[in-house]
Amino acid sequence: MSAEPLSSESIDQLNEISGRGFDGVIGLKYVGGTTDRLEAEIEVNPSLLQPGGIVHGGVYCAIVESAASVAGVNWLAGKGHAVGVNNNTDFLRATRSGSLSAVAEPIHRGKSQQLWVVTITDVDGRTVARGQVRLQNIYGDKELGK
Template sequence: MASDAERALTLEDGADPAEVNAFLNKGFGEALGLEFTELTADWVRAQWKVTPALYQPWGIMHGGVHCAVIESVASIAASLWLGDRGHVVGVNNNTDFLRASREGVLHAEATPIHRGRTQQLWVVTITDDQDRLTARGQVRLQNITETSALGNK
């Protein structure tokens, strides 16, 4: 029988998207307002609305939001691919900011560059409603098979 986490990480087989998003957006994802729209082991898509709560002092969305979204979407994608073999943790995130955003909905899409035994590398692109590239990031993730060691000294 599939665990709650395994059931929550798929929009296939009639899963309720609201339930999947509620599971994935605990904590920081909820603060960002991420909505996952497609989830597979080969790509993940999500979107969020730019709001003043995400602005930096000069009235445009903070670059850290792009970094956080890129890390989140890549991590979910890598987790789906790794499946029940373990968990993933991000070990490097490089994000390029290409276009400022003040409003609208932004869309993130993660696709794999490399998926290996110990590490994965994913690229995430962020576009606006006019399909203009606003940011691009690359995240390297470590595959952890001994999950009990995570967060311990």
Template sequence: MSDAVENEFIQLIRGQSGAGFGGGIGMNYLEVTPDRVVVSVEVGPHLHQPYGIVHGGVYCAIAEEVASVAGAVWLGGEGKVVGVNNSTDFLRAVTEGTLTATGTPVHRGRSQQLWRVEITGDDGRAAAVGQVRLANLQ
């Protein structure tokens, strides 16, 4: 993918910040490149489960979106990506502050990709780690 096409695609992704499911939970794109996507999410009661901590599904959703955006940016105009597996481990409870999720590639091939997404709290400690497998659709 040429630099101009890559930059245009990245701007398109950033322009979607605030839309869709990610927008609904307050996802803010901080960095979007073919090799790394970083987002932040402000924690509030709308993300809590009944015990006042971030719901596990929120971590799964963040991992899915970060990996999908990263995989789509890497694939560029060659097709689309869809998630086919999401395995997210919850490591530590978070009640407030900001979550930061960083997605990096484990494997990027012709038919599938595998991305690791680490989600940290304000203190920089891991709150959750996800692994998302994507299928590349041509």
């Protein structure tokens, strides 16, 4: 059974909420998906580069963290929050410009934790980074960080 695609209204809502924080600062936009997959894009700009002129590794880590976390919260469907407790990202190819695409897919989704893999590719479809994030599920309306 395949998951239903997210509506354009759902994608707009994800972008509106995420855009208020760090995703908005780096320019990460969600463009499609289902409860089993989330797709995002980002345009490389000079503020995302390290002194050597390539995308900073922290940008890849942030994309992996954000895509997995938003996908995990989307899967929880309003039952609570999902927060990252581990992020392991490998940098595979240097990027200097262009757009990047990220796809988050679940490895495991359980009652207390989730594990998502995120693959980031360049405009030529080459994998530039890959990471996985373990998320802790927090149910209800408990305030995070308290």
